[in-house]
Amino acid sequence: MLIAYRGVMSIPVCVLPQNDPHIDDAVTSADGELVDLDQARVLAWLGGPDGFPELPDAVEWVALPSAGIEGFMRAGVIDDKRIWTNASGFYADNVAEHALALLLAGLRQIHTAARTRWDKKRIDTSVRSLHGSTVMVLGAGGIGKALIPRLSACGATALAVNHSGRHVDGAQETVTWKDLADVWARVDHVVIAAPATEETHHILDADALAALPDHAWIVNIARGTLIDQPALIDALRAGTIAGAALDVTDPEPPADDDPLFSLDNVIVTPHVANPSSTLTENLAPWIAENLRRFAGREQLLSVVEPGSAY
Numbered sequence: 001m002l003i004a005y006r007g008v009m010s011i012p013v014c015v016l017p018q019n020d021p022h023i024d025d026a027v028t029s030a031d032g033e034l035v036d037l038d039q040a041r042v043l044a045w046l047g048g049p050d051g052f053p054e055l056p057d058a059v060e061w062v063a064l065p066s067a068g069i070e071g072f073m074r075a076g077v078i079d080d081k082r083i084w085t086n087a088s089g090f091y092a093d094n095v096a097e098h099a100l101a102l103l104l105a106g107l108r109q110i111h112t113a114a115r116t117r118w119d120k121k122r123i124d125t126s127v128r129s130l131h132g133s134t135v136m137v138l139g140a141g142g143i144g145k146a147l148i149p150r151l152s153a154c155g156a157t158a159l160a161v162n163h164s165g166r167h168v169d170g171a172q173e174t175v176t177w178k179d180l181a182d183v184w185a186r187v188d189h190v191v192i193a194a195p196a197t198e199e200t201h202h203i204l205d206a207d208a209l210a211a212l213p214d215h216a217w218i219v220n221i222a223r224g225t226l227i228d229q230p231a232l233i234d235a236l237r238a239g240t241i242a243g244a245a246l247d248v249t250d251p252e253p254p255a256d257d258d259p260l261f262s263l264d265n266v267i268v269t270p271h272v273a274n275p276s277s278t279l280t281e282n283l284a285p286w287i288a289e290n291l292r293r294f295a296g297r298e299q300l301l302s303v304v305e306p307g308s309a310y
Helices: 021-029 070-074 092-107 110-116 120-124 142-153 177-182 206-211 229-238 276-295
Strands: 003-005 008-016 032-034 042-045 061-063 083-085 134-138 157-162 173-176 189-192 217-220 243-246 266-268
Touching (some): 008 021, 008 276, 021 276, 092 142, 177 206
Parallel strands (some): 042 061, 134 189, 157 173, 189 217, 243 266
């Protein structure tokens, strides 16, 4: 169904679970028409898997608001009757910036200074430089690719890890998941930016932590389940690694008495690498671009492949 709109034929789009000014403007800027679900060919869904509506057969494309869609997969929301897109890569610059901030905060002991103020002797001897270090980017998709030039600008070398082993621009080396056992000891720090799948569950476990150098910092801006959190806490307490900076945890949020909050070598931010307060503002340009592609029968960005977890 096409709707005559401002003299042109427009695509009918429903925005749920509620309208949003940024997404609404994106739809109309791409000559879409905002409609109810029973009239739509496109659904821009801004919620989680809970409350997802039953879709009319006329809906041809569903745009999901996040890169990680494991919750939608578990809920059985995603079907093979239509096109589904996620937000993979849409927030990459935002999240990469937060990852770099976490890594630098740990290395430069910003968190310690904020807590202890003028404890110069303790802080002075703990400060490390990112310059000259090798950082494993574990999951070199959109976020990882956005992080690598930021690391390079700080004088660090990136070692990228992806599923295929295909070279990632800007990385000194690219390896596959199966090569990880031989790589942990060769890097100084690790930034986790991989999707949550069966393959990546607890990919950073006790063995990996033991293989890392004792000056290593771990940054996680992906999903908490990629780290064996009890093993991480043991390593942090024992000094096996220098510290961890986590925007995600397992479970999330942590309990008030979670050991993470009592450790001096841990930074925890409350899943704000991609702040929900600006999510739709950052998502809007991509919705508009994909709507233009949909209208022109072009390949959409970030299409979810059948059976894929991301």
